[in-house]
Amino acid sequence: MDDLYYSDYIELDKILNSQHPKSFSSMEEGNDEMLFIIIHQAYELWFKQILFELDLVRNIFIRDRINDNSDDMSRVVQRLKRIVKILELINQQVSVLGTMTALDFLEFRNFLLPASGFQSKQFRLIEAKLGLKMEQRYKAEYYKHTRRGSLSESDLQDVDQAERESTLKELIVRWLERMPFFDEKYWRDYHRASALDDENKHQFWVDYRNAYQTSLSESERGRLKEFGKVFFEEGRGDISPVAMRAALFITIYRNLPILHLPFELLNTLSEIDELLSNWRYRHFMMVRRMIGIRAGTGGTSGAGYLEGTLNQHYAFKEITEVATFLIERSKRPVLPNTLKEKVSFNV
Numbered sequence: 001m002d003d004l005y006y007s008d009y010i011e012l013d014k015i016l017n018s019q020h021p022k023s024f025s026s027m028e029e030g031n032d033e034m035l036f037i038i039i040h041q042a043y044e045l046w047f048k049q050i051l052f053e054l055d056l057v058r059n060i061f062i063r064d065r066i067n068d069n070s071d072d073m074s075r076v077v078q079r080l081k082r083i084v085k086i087l088e089l090i091n092q093q094v095s096v097l098g099t100m101t102a103l104d105f106l107e108f109r110n111f112l113l114p115a116s117g118f119q120s121k122q123f124r125l126i127e128a129k130l131g132l133k134m135e136q137r138y139k140a141e142y143y144k145h146t147r148r149g150s151l152s153e154s155d156l157q158d159v160d161q162a163e164r165e166s167t168l169k170e171l172i173v174r175w176l177e178r179m180p181f182f183d184e185k186y187w188r189d190y191h192r193a194s195a196l197d198d199e200n201k202h203q204f205w206v207d208y209r210n211a212y213q214t215s216l217s218e219s220e221r222g223r224l225k226e227f228g229k230v231f232f233e234e235g236r237g238d239i240s241p242v243a244m245r246a247a248l249f250i251t252i253y254r255n256l257p258i259l260h261l262p263f264e265l266l267n268t269l270s271e272i273d274e275l276l277s278n279w280r281y282r283h284f285m286m287v288r289r290m291i292g293i294r295a296g297t298g299g300t301s302g303a304g305y306l307e308g309t310l311n312q313h314y315a316f317k318e319i320t321e322v323a324t325f326l327i328e329r330s331k332r333p334v335l336p337n338t339l340k341e342k343v344s345f346n347v
């Protein structure tokens with residue numbers, strides 16, 4: 001009987017025979033190019049797992065309805081939290097490469113020209129599937145596949161395809177828009193009669209807006225106008241006013257059992273943005289230490305370009321910035337019992 005053997009199962013031979021440094025051929029002349037290749041491969045494996053989890057989450061959210069109390073919802077949160085853990089790990093991994101010095105890097109740097117992490121299709125797919133669009137990218141012109149050091153035509157097409165499929169951000173917005181918080185049936189016993197035909201004039205939001213107004217200091221008065229714009233007129237970034245209202249409502253009343261998982265979800269999305277941004281920062285600092293302000297092997301301006309992405313490449317900034325519009329717990333309008341007692345939503 002042929003038992004399954006460990007190395008066959010995980011196809012170890014393929015992985016362990018995939019390190020071919022360009023700058024040396026024997027151990028005697030060996031340098032840090034081995035570490036450089038292995039660390040990139042380790043990153044790409046983790047990117048693959050992140051993409052796997054993201055697709056699973058997107059497949060759940062793509063459905064018309066998700067029961068907020070079902071296994072699906074907890075699975076989504078669990079998988080997103082797994083992504084958080086992987087991102088924490090790959091953030092730490094930067095310090096392994098940090099043991100290489102700038103002079104060590106110069107030993108082999110020219111051998112890899114014009115290849116660069118810029119061409120990591122999986123990294124671009126992660127960004128795209130989360131919700132970052134080409135037009136929102138810093139120096140989008142760098143992505144033209146005709147540019148030496150940019151992505152190949154077929155990789156760029158795959159990234160474009162990922163952008164056109166429903167991104168996690170778009171799916172989250174649709175889910176937020178379906179939240180039935182303001183269904184008339186939940187508000188019959190609210191402390192004052194509500195103008196239920198129009199959520200914009202709902203008494204709850206009138207009360208909330210008043211509480212927000214009193215929470216603002218003199219120098220923050222302008223925020224009240226912004227509150228109207230974000231939650232009732234234009235929304236923020238790619239997110240509609242109704243979805244922004246749902247995100248705010250979930251954040252304010254996250255202590256309600258029905259809102260625990262939705263809040264965990266929103267919070268985890270912000271965490272993912274933050275950890276990706278931490279990685280960008282650590283990578284940028286390492287690059288500055290390795291090559292100063294020289295251009296990158298991929299032909300961008302190098303550290304300057306990376307700093308630009310750090311400031312600009314966020315998928316869930318609008319959700320994180322809901323914090324701008326919070327009020328103290330004690331000032332929150334008291335919700336009607338009919339709403340509080342509702343134990344599950346099918347949205």
Ligand code: HEM
Binds near residue numbers: 039118
């Ligand atoms: C000595 C170490 C490293 C140096 C000097 C370096 C340098 C650079 C530079 C200069 C860029 C900008 C594009 C260019 O012109 O080449 C870049 C982009 C990138 N690098 Fe690295 N890198 C290093 C290690 C790594 C590692 C270990 C990874 C792991 C996968 C990585 C992934 C990336 C990614 C994904 C980008 C694109 C970032 C973006 O456009 O937002 N790099 N790198």
